Amino acid sequence: MIKKAIVLLLFFTSFTLFSQKLTLEHLEGKETTFQAKVLIDSITFTGFELKIKANDSLVTLENISNINQKFIAKGDFKFNVNNSVATISYRGNESINVKKAISLFELTTTPKKGFSAIIYQVSDVIFYNYDHGVPILAEQQKIEKIIIHPKPFFSSDKIVFGILMVILGFVFYTESREVSGWKKFYKYVPALLICYLLPAILSSFGIISDKYSETYMIASRYLLPAALILMTLSIDLKGVFNLGPKALIMFFTGTVGIIIGGPLAILLISAISPETVGGVGPEAVWRGLSTLAGSWIGGGANQAAMYEIYKYSPDKYGAMVLVDIVVANLWMAILLLGIGKSNKIDTWLKADNSAIERLKHKVSSFAEKVKRNPSLTELMIILAIAFGGVSIAHYGANNITDVLTSNFDAVKNKDGALSFLGSSFFWMITIATAFGIGLSYTKAKNYEGAGASKIGSIFIYVLVASIGMKMDLGKVLENPGLIVIGLVWMAFHAGLLILVAKLIRAPFFFLAVGSQANVGGAASAPIVASAFHPSLTSVGVLLAVFGYVVGTYGAILCTILMEMASKV
Numbered sequence: 001m002i003k004k005a006i007v008l009l010l011f012f013t014s015f016t017l018f019s020q021k022l023t024l025e026h027l028e029g030k031e032t033t034f035q036a037k038v039l040i041d042s043i044t045f046t047g048f049e050l051k052i053k054a055n056d057s058l059v060t061l062e063n064i065s066n067i068n069q070k071f072i073a074k075g076d077f078k079f080n081v082n083n084s085v086a087t088i089s090y091r092g093n094e095s096i097n098v099k100k101a102i103s104l105f106e107l108t109t110t111p112k113k114g115f116s117a118i119i120y121q122v123s124d125v126i127f128y129n130y131d132h133g134v135p136i137l138a139e140q141q142k143i144e145k146i147i148i149h150p151k152p153f154f155s156s157d158k159i160v161f162g163i164l165m166v167i168l169g170f171v172f173y174t175e176s177r178e179v180s181g182w183k184k185f186y187k188y189v190p191a192l193l194i195c196y197l198l199p200a201i202l203s204s205f206g207i208i209s210d211k212y213s214e215t216y217m218i219a220s221r222y223l224l225p226a227a228l229i230l231m232t233l234s235i236d237l238k239g240v241f242n243l244g245p246k247a248l249i250m251f252f253t254g255t256v257g258i259i260i261g262g263p264l265a266i267l268l269i270s271a272i273s274p275e276t277v278g279g280v281g282p283e284a285v286w287r288g289l290s291t292l293a294g295s296w297i298g299g300g301a302n303q304a305a306m307y308e309i310y311k312y313s314p315d316k317y318g319a320m321v322l323v324d325i326v327v328a329n330l331w332m333a334i335l336l337l338g339i340g341k342s343n344k345i346d347t348w349l350k351a352d353n354s355a356i357e358r359l360k361h362k363v364s365s366f367a368e369k370v371k372r373n374p375s376l377t378e379l380m381i382i383l384a385i386a387f388g389g390v391s392i393a394h395y396g397a398n399n400i401t402d403v404l405t406s407n408f409d410a411v412k413n414k415d416g417a418l419s420f421l422g423s424s425f426f427w428m429i430t431i432a433t434a435f436g437i438g439l440s441y442t443k444a445k446n447y448e449g450a451g452a453s454k455i456g457s458i459f460i461y462v463l464v465a466s467i468g469m470k471m472d473l474g475k476v477l478e479n480p481g482l483i484v485i486g487l488v489w490m491a492f493h494a495g496l497l498i499l500v501a502k503l504i505r506a507p508f509f510f511l512a513v514g515s516q517a518n519v520g521g522a523a524s525a526p527i528v529a530s531a532f533h534p535s536l537t538s539v540g541v542l543l544a545v546f547g548y549v550v551g552t553y554g555a556i557l558c559t560i561l562m563e564m565a566s567k568v
Contacts, residue, residue, distance in 0.1 A: 022050075022136045023101065024120050028147040030212060033110045035065060036120070036146065040127075041101035047075065047091040047128040050136075054109060055119040056084040063108040064088060070096055071104075079105075095129060114150025118143055152209040160213045164465040167198045192531050193336040195461055199468035200329075208469055216466040220523050221425075223459035225393050225432035226386035230456030231530060231537040232436030233385070234366060234448035243355050243539070246506045250514030251543045253500040254493060255550060258296045258518060259558040261492030262289055263565035265485050270566070276481035277566055285482075286566045287312040288320040290559035292486065295324050296493075297558070298420060298551015299521035299544075305419045305552050310559060319479045327486035328519050329471045331494070332528070335512045339531050345508040353507035360533045370449030378450040385444060386455070389435045397427035420548040429522040433541045453534040460530055467524065493519070509536065517543035 025037040038052070054061035061084040071077040075092025086107065107120070120143055125136040154160055174182045175191045202208045210216055266286065270277045279285045287310040294306035303324075307317065338345060346353055374382075401424045404411040410418045420426055439445065493515065501511045509532050517525040522544040529540030 021101075021140055021142050022122065022125060023142040023144070024052075024107075024122070025144055027144075029149070031111050031114055031148055031151040033062065033108060034148075035106040035108055037106050038104045039101045040104055041098055043127060044095050044097045045127040045129050046093070046095050047089070048104075048126065049089045049128075050087075050125040051123045052086045052088070052107065053121045053123070054084040054086075054107070055117070055121075058112055058115050058117060058119050060084055060110045060112065061086055061107060062110055064105050065108045066103070066106040068102065068104055091128075111148045114148050116145060116147045119146050149209065149211040150206060152203075152212055153207045155209070155212040157213050157215060157218075160208050160215055160469075163202070163208060164199060164215065164462065164469070168195055168461050168465055171195050171198070188340060190336055190340040190531065192339070192461070192464060192527075193333060195464050196333060196336065196468040196471075199465050200471035200473055203469050203471065204473040210466070210470040213469065216463075216470060219459075219463040219466040221394075221428070222387070222390055224463055224523065224526070225390045225428055227456040227459035227463070227530075228429065228432045228526060228537065228541060229386050229389040229436040229439070230382065230452045230459075231526075231534050232433060232541075233439055233452045234445045235437055235440045235535065235538050243359065246504060246510050247514065247539060247543065248546075249504060250497065250501065250506050250510040251517055251546060252514075253497055254515045254518040255297055255547075255554050257493035257496035258293060258489075259554050259561070261489040261496075262293055262558045263561035264492050265489040266562055266565040267568060268488055269481075269485050270568070273481060276485065282311055282313040283316060284312075284563075284566065285485075286559065286562040288316060289485070289562055290555060291317070291320050292324055292489070293555035293558040293562075294551060295521075296328065296519045297554040298547045298549075299423075299426070299523075302420055302548065302551030302555055306555050306559065309556070319482055322479060323482045323486040325470060326483060327490050329467070330487075331490050332516065332520055332524060335516060335528055336531065338508060338512065339528070342508045342532070349501050349505060349508065351501070351505045351507040353509065356507060356509055356532075356536070360535055364533075364535075367448050367453070370446050372449050374450035378447065379455075382447050382450060382452050382455060385439065385447070385452075389432060389439075392435060393428045393432040394424075396431045397424040400427050418552075420551060423548075425522070426545075426548050429541065430545060433538060437538070456537075457530065457534060460527055463523070464527055467527075490519075513540050513543060516540065517547050520544075521547055 021041055023037075023039045023041075025039065027034060027036055040048075052061075061081055063081055064079045064086060067077055071090050071092065074094050074096070075090055077088075077090045079086060079088040081087075088105065109119075122141055122143060125141070126133045127136065154163065171191050171194050175186045177183070199208065203210065266277045266289070277285045279287075290306040290310045291303050291312060294302035294304075312320070401422050405422045406412075408418075408421075411422045413419060497511050497515055500506070501508075509529075512532075513525060513529045513536075516528040517540060520528070522541060525540035525544040525547075526537045527540070530537040
């Protein structure tokens with residue numbers, strides 16, 4: 001009798017002292033069969049019964065899979081799936097004590113189309129501890145949204161890559177035409193911008209999709225470092241340093257613009273629509289915006305650090321990723337558009353770009369001096385240098401990150417300020433750039449005459465097209481409130497850059513690259529820099545490295561200010 005009373009007391013204590021929660025995890029994926037985890041935490045039980053219904057207009061619930069081995073070893077687990085309704089029961093001989101969330105089983109589900117919705121409904125949930133049962137009420141259930149990206153018309157990488165190359169060929173062909181219509185069009189709209197927008201349009205209409213293609217991953221992990229090596233092969237490093245302090249001033253101005261732009265955007269939007277910047281606990285909007293601060297000052301590693309530090313709701317995190325993609329890509333498009341009018345902008349800024357012109361002239365003169373009709377052997381050697389360097393960069397990056405994450409908790413800790421040092425992408429870019437700069441002091445720099453930087457430019461344009469594919473113009477209006485916050489935030493960033501550029505008479509090049517080194521990071525800062533001239537690519541890379549270093553610290557400061565602004 002006393003034993004039963006103790007068991008009963010412990011059972012009810014587990015339901016009162018702890019926050020039991022039955023969770024169906026958030027999942028994002030392609031239009032293929034997927035497994036959704038069902039978890040429970042903070043409970044002691046010997047059995048359970050539950051019924052789960054799936055939305056049969058969106059999915060078909062196929063089966064129960066990956067059943068927790070404890071249930072098979074310690075008791076009798078039964079289930080039945082019929083018409084997208086699953087009935088599951090378990091009876092065991094021993095108590096299972098759960099302190100942290102464990103997976104009970106997974107629901108094997110097949111989507112009928114793409115969607116973003118809560119597709120499961122849980123009913124009749126009862127957990128038992130011997131003869132005593134207590135239901136898990138609706139407020140103790142956390143059923144997260146499932147996002148299944150619709151399958152595009154073309155999903156094969158082989159076809160998608162071909163489409164991107166046809167787009168690039170079309171743009172370059174039309175740009176080279178002397179026909180007055182095309183000539184006038186490209187006078188105002190840079191070819192690089194069109195290479196970016198055409199894939200975005202195809203993605204928006206569901207013809208291609210970055211969710212089903214690895215083109216961006218291939219371009220950013222293989223072609224980008226290869227391009228950096230080839231475009232720094234003939235670098236005049238002394239000339240880069242002679243550009244003066246304005247590059248760093250504009251970079252840090254961009255950083256400050258992001259840090260103060262976030263809280264100012266919250267203050268402004270809260271006066272018009274308080275609910276847009278509201279939320280409490282893990283769903284507080286300022287927590288989600290912290291991930292944008294990490295991304296827009298440093299990069300993906302810094303964004304992940306902010307997500308870990310401020311624990312924003314996973315269910316709502318996708319909306320912040322959307323804001324990041326939409327706003328950052330729109331801003332990059334504006335910068336690319338400005339490149340076509342950089343001379344007029346420099347005149348308005350009263351900028352002195354003589355140092356930039358001297359560097360461009362010096363590199364161009366060297367390229368002209370060693371210019372020749374390349375042989376097949378030379379082209380093979382150029383590709384060997386490029387992709388041999390890429391392999392060295394990846395090898396070094398993997399080993400450095402392994403050593404750092406294994407021996408330094410500050411690097412291993414995802415919410416630490418030094419977590420970016422555990423990013424293999426950061427080290428890959430750094431090593432590739434250092435490799436190219438090192439070769440610039442050898443006879444290898446003479447391969448510039450055989451077209452090294454031109455091949456690098458081809459790789460950059462492929463990367464641009466693959467980035468454009470990530471931009472779905474139709475999603476701009478999916479979260480209008482958050483998009484507006486992002487646009488206002490970016491407007492403060494841009495406004496401060498323009499103000500400082502005007503005051504110090506900095507060329508548009510420094511404004512554009514300083515901004516993109518913050519907002520776009522190492523993947524896109526070299527793109528913007530090389531659009532001015534291939535010799536300037538390294539400036540974008542070097543500034544982007546600074547972004548990684550200050551990203552987490554700047555984002556934390558920005559988040560503190562945003563939290564304060566949200567409570568005003």
